[in-house]
Amino acid sequence: MTWRPGNTVSFWGCSSLVQTTSDSTWAPITSTPATNTAGSKGRNRDLHRLQLPVGFDYRNRAWRLDSFIAPGVSTSSNIMKDLFDAGSGDDIIVTARLEATIDENNDLAWLAGLAYDRSFGEPVPYPVFGVRYRLRDQFRFRLAFPDSEFRYTPSPRQRLVVRLFPAGNEWHVFSEELNDDFDYEVKAWRARATWSLGFRKLVWIDLAAGYEFGRSHAFVDDAGRIIDADVENQFFATIGLRFHDAPIPYTNAVAR
Numbered sequence: 576m577t578w579r580p581g582n583t584v585s586f587w588g589c590s591s592l593v594q595t596t597s598d599s600t601w602a603p604i605t606s607t608p609a610t611n612t613a614g615s616k617g618r619n620r621d622l623h624r625l626q627l628p629v630g631f632d633y634r635n636r637a638w639r640l641d642s643f644i645a646p647g648v649s650t651s652s653n654i655m656k657d658l659f660d661a662g663s664g665d666d667i668i669v670t671a672r673l674e675a676t677i678d679e680n681n682d683l684a685w686l687a688g689l690a691y692d693r694s695f696g697e698p699v700p701y702p703v704f705g706v707r708y709r710l711r712d713q714f715r716f717r718l719a720f721p722d723s724e725f726r727y728t729p730s731p732r733q734r735l736v737v738r739l740f741p742a743g744n745e746w747h748v749f750s751e752e753l754n755d756d757f758d759y760e761v762k763a764w765r766a767r768a769t770w771s772l773g774f775r776k777l778v779w780i781d782l783a784a785g786y787e788f789g790r791s792h793a794f795v796d797d798a799g800r801i802i803d804a805d806v807e808n809q810f811f812a813t814i815g816l817r818f819h820d821a822p823i824p825y826t827n828a829v830a831r
Contacts, residue, residue: 621652622746622759626670628829630822639679643822643829644671649693651748651759665747665756668693672828674703682709686719694721694741694827696760696793722827732773739766742787742826750795759794763787765811769823781815781823 626647633640648658650666658666674688688703695701705719717724722740729735742765749756767785774780788808796802815823822829 622650622748623652623655624649624668624744624746626668628822628824630829634679636680637678639676640674641676642671642673644669645829649744649746651746653751654747654749661749663747668698670698672703676707683707684709686717690828692827693745694743696743696762697745697758722825722830724830732776734771736769736771736823737767738769738825738830739764740825740827741765744826748794753795753799755795757795759792761790761792763790765826767825771817771823773820776820777818779817779820781813781817783815784810784812786810 624647626645628643628645630641630643632642646667646669648655648662648666649668650658650662654661654666670690670692672688672690672692674686674690676684676686678684684707686703686705686707689700690703691700692698701721703719703721705717705723708716708718710716713728715724715726715728717726722738724736724738726737727735741763743760743762745761746759747756748759765785765787767783769781769783771779771781786808787810790806790808791804792806793801793803817823
């Protein structure tokens with residue numbers, strides 16, 4: 576690669592992607608599980624997902640490249656509490672995204688890329704494409720598949736981001752009642768608003784609220800029946816802490 580003035584390369588990491596749910600509800604950590612709506616027998620089963628993304632960014636005057644890879648685990652609580660002894664390769668997940676933006680310095684810029692994750696339930700690769708539009712420095716829009724965004728930056732230490740994105744996942748579950756394992760698949764979409772406040776350019780606090788809709792669950796209950804059912808939509812709220820304005824973790828990606 577020929578290096579030219581104005582090129583920028585950066586690495587980042589350790590912005591965790593965390594999800595938790597039970598077999599009767601799909602919710603962030605801060606929400607209250609609902610009663611069993613799918614008609615399954617037995618206790619609610621807690622499911623956990625933890626990933627540690629590592630990213631690589633490259634920018635010059637004409638284009639930018641954003642990428643990350645996020646290894647982690649996605650499994651049931653009975654495996655999570657004794658992961659090193661009870662876990663297997665089925666509990667390990669890896670998601671990734673590569674996205675390029677052309678004409679980065681123009682008000683209108685095209686973007687395209689490729690992602691591999693569980694945003695739509697089972698792990699699949701899918702394309703990412705769309706446009707970015709800048710209306711002055713304070714207002715920026717991203718109209719893209721599968722995640723769109725509006726961003727308002729009133730000051731260097733304040734930022735409002737409204738984002739629409741798929742919020743599905745798939746967990747590997749071991750049922751002690753059945754002495755068998757299966758995959759628990761969730762499909763959903765989220766509309767989320769995040770207000771970020773920076774303190775001394777070191778610590779950022781993210782206050783977020785949103786609405787999850789289009790939710791469905793597919794799993795095997797403790798009686799051995801296959802359940803594939805829609806569940807109610809719900810509101811959620813989260814609070815996050817970041818250092819040095821690291822990327823914000825969403826259920827399907829990490830984004831600056």
